[in-house]
Amino acid sequence: MDKLSVKLDVFEGPLDLLLHLIKTLEIDIYDIPIAEITTQYMDYIKMMKHLQLEVAGDYLVMAATLMSIKSKLLLPKVELLVDDSGQYEDEEQDPRAALVEQLLEYRKFKYAATVLHEKEEQRGQYFTKDPADLSEYTANLPPLEPHQVSTIDLFLAFHDVLERQKTYRTQETTISNDYETIEDKISYISKLVKYVDSGQGVPFSDLFTTYTKSEIVTTFMALLELIKSRQVIAEQENNYAPILLFKQSVKIEDNE
Template identity: 45%
Template structure:
């Protein structure tokens, strides 16, 4: 028989050793050849004894169990029927051992998966909660959360609506309006309204040229702090409010 060398500390118990032997010998766990697996297991126990290592009692109990199963497997069927008072024709002396091995394997795989998740989690670092009290002023927060992307999103949404309601016949005009003129018109409308207006209400002329000029005029007014744009929640409507005269550059 080929001598086998084992590292005792690599195994957590007799079931762990048996699973190692089953994998090493490429044995079907549901059809364990008891003669071969018992010989390999006993070789391990004898190796531990030859090295004058203390053999844990659980290893000796498993050795006795394997020898008992091996003996039953070698008994003729008639003698096995006499030995078992309530003999089942489908009885297999290995069944209990197989169930224990499968259950142990399941727990071992689950433990390995948890260990891998723990190692993966070690690469993440948590940040302590931030103090958000400076942002408790809702009016200030609403003004701060309106970005250029929000403005572009609202303008694109307006363009899509205009496209859906595009008339069947259009009339081409050459009338042009400057951004400065449109800025004055927007401020005048806001002053007349004396309150906040929805973003889309500032686009009376629904031609593409007029809409673009109005949008650019609004951006310039925001830049010069002549108007404020607010949004209550993400993706909600924008509201525009006048602040007074245009700051001349």
């Protein structure tokens, strides 16, 4: 067989070289002919030395490993003994097994790296806008009180409630023309927080009844209006705790 001609600058290590040889010679990775691979590998090492290139230690270690495996395969096979139950005793492991396992693991990560590189090139075709300076819009905003949630927290809470309630909501079987406006929802939420016991608050999940798209949007807009007008505040004791709604005046009296 003609000796393999390789490019010296394409390999990232001995495993990369071995995978290239296996692919080029059309060898079964699970049944590697060690003698042939070792010959091709050593030719590569000699080529590097002939060109006065520095041979990395990893390549020399792999060369020693291949020679060791080759020598083990040349040794006479030990006769296997069979015990009374018909099982083999002291069965020798294939000397190539550890190398095959390394090659398979390396091939897996090499493929993953190739996919990530392709995604990087695809993402490089997009233009990313620099973050805008919003300081002039936030300079005059009052700081949040302890445990008070932001608009983003409310949005995430809405999303979480919808995801958890999808399988529990009542399926509508009749067509209804009922439609609640934002003003209707403002009045509904105001009554809820008005008549709740002092200091307890209304659970955020109690704002919904049918979980329709119309109710979701209307409720969210109504709640934002109430918070903006400082009629209602939303608080969360800690992360993942339920969000509670309070009448603004009640909480102010409690904090004084």
